[in-house]
Amino acid sequence: MRKFIFEKRKYGFELLMDLHRFENNPNVFFDPTPHTCDFFEIMIFQKASGTIELNGQLLEVRENSFFFICPFQKKCCKIPLNGVKGFHLVFQNDFLSDFFDDKLFTYRLQYFYNSQHPQYLRLENEDYNIIQLALNEIIAEIKNYQNDSPHILRSLLYFSLSKLNRLYSKWYNISPNTQSNSIIYKFKELLELNIRNSHSVEEYCNLLHVNRHQLNAIVKEHTRHTTKEIINNRLLLEIKTELRYSHKTISEIAHDLNFSEPNNLTRFFIKMEGVNPSKYREIYQNDINY
Numbered sequence: 001m002r003k004f005i006f007e008k009r010k011y012g013f014e015l016l017m018d019l020h021r022f023e024n025n026p027n028v029f030f031d032p033t034p035h036t037c038d039f040f041e042i043m044i045f046q047k048a049s050g051t052i053e054l055n056g057q058l059l060e061v062r063e064n065s066f067f068f069i070c071p072f073q074k075k076c077c078k079i080p081l082n083g084v085k086g087f088h089l090v091f092q093n094d095f096l097s098d099f100f101d102d103k104l105f106t107y108r109l110q111y112f113y114n115s116q117h118p119q120y121l122r123l124e125n126e127d128y129n130i131i132q133l134a135l136n137e138i139i140a141e142i143k144n145y146q147n148d149s150p151h152i153l154r155s156l157l158y159f160s161l162s163k164l165n166r167l168y169s170k171w172y173n174i175s176p177n178t179q180s181n182s183i184i185y186k187f188k189e190l191l192e193l194n195i196r197n198s199h200s201v202e203e204y205c206n207l208l209h210v211n212r213h214q215l216n217a218i219v220k221e222h223t224r225h226t227t228k229e230i231i232n233n234r235l236l237l238e239i240k241t242e243l244r245y246s247h248k249t250i251s252e253i254a255h256d257l258n259f260s261e262p263n264n265l266t267r268f269f270i271k272m273e274g275v276n277p278s279k280y281r282e283i284y285q286n287d288i289n290y
Contacts, residue, residue: 001074001245002035006092011145016095017157019138022048022084030077034245040093040106041069042164043077044135045086046128050079056240059120064128066164068111068119074245087135091157099154104185108178109161111168113188115233116225121168134160175222183208184222187215195234197258201227236272239265243281250277 008014022028022045030050043052043066050061053076054069061067061079069075071093097105106112111119123131138156141149162178169176190207198204204227205215212227219227235257242253254265269277 006039017091030079043067047085107185
């Protein structure tokens with residue numbers, strides 16, 4: 001599977017973010033085959049058509065649509081280049097987290113690391129124009145890079161990400177608070193790091209040094225879901241990813257994801273998805289070969 005690597009010195013100096021307009025980039029390329037990147041992406045389409053497959057969901061590319069992609073998430077883009085307009089924003093977590101001394105910064109944003117809702121948003125023109133102004137300022141600052149440019153770029157990026165977090169949270173009726181109890185952000189981080197081995201609420205309570213009631217109250221306030229629902233949805237996503245993008249058998253997937261036996265994985269998948277894993281894989285393969 002192809003993996004795209006962030007170019008830190010694209011401009012002759014180290015810059016851990018980049019932004020360009022699709023229509024002004026002769027090298028723009030939407031890979032229709034499964035691929036990953038080692039950086040955060042926000043794909044912003046002012047005008048476009050086609051689809052993006054992300055997190056096992058096929059999402060339609062429409063006017064003023066945003067797609068939020070975390071490092072190493074697998075995606076496929078089937079987007080005609082003719083007439084496409086918009087922005088491609090990429091950055092590495094360190095660009096902001098080091099400056100704010102906050103390693104959990106990206107976990108504070110609801111549209112990243114979210115297995116409960118699509119990492120997708122569509123804006124009205126008024127809201128889109130506000131974001132577009134900030135993005136155009138970022139492009140201009142990169143072109144006219146000076147000693148204080150990193151501070152200006154961080155400010156513009158922070159504004160854009162925070163504004164989008166409000167809009168995303170409003171759309172999906174979840175908390176926009178980026179300064180909640182830090183346990184919720186640590187939980188999201190631990191979930192990403194441990195989901196292949198740890199599936200129970202108790203395991204995450206132990207890692208966070210809180211009791212079940214405390215964790216569930218914090219998680220529900222921030223996400224509107226219980227801790228168990230969050231864990232199950234994230235585990236389901238991991239299984240779907242294996243079924244779609246690997247050639248492993250069900251037994252091999254069950255072993256890699258720490259199920260005691262394959263039948264337990266199958267029962268879990270049927271309960272969550274309504275179809276057995278083999279049938280899910282067959283349906284997906286038929287769709288991509290259509």
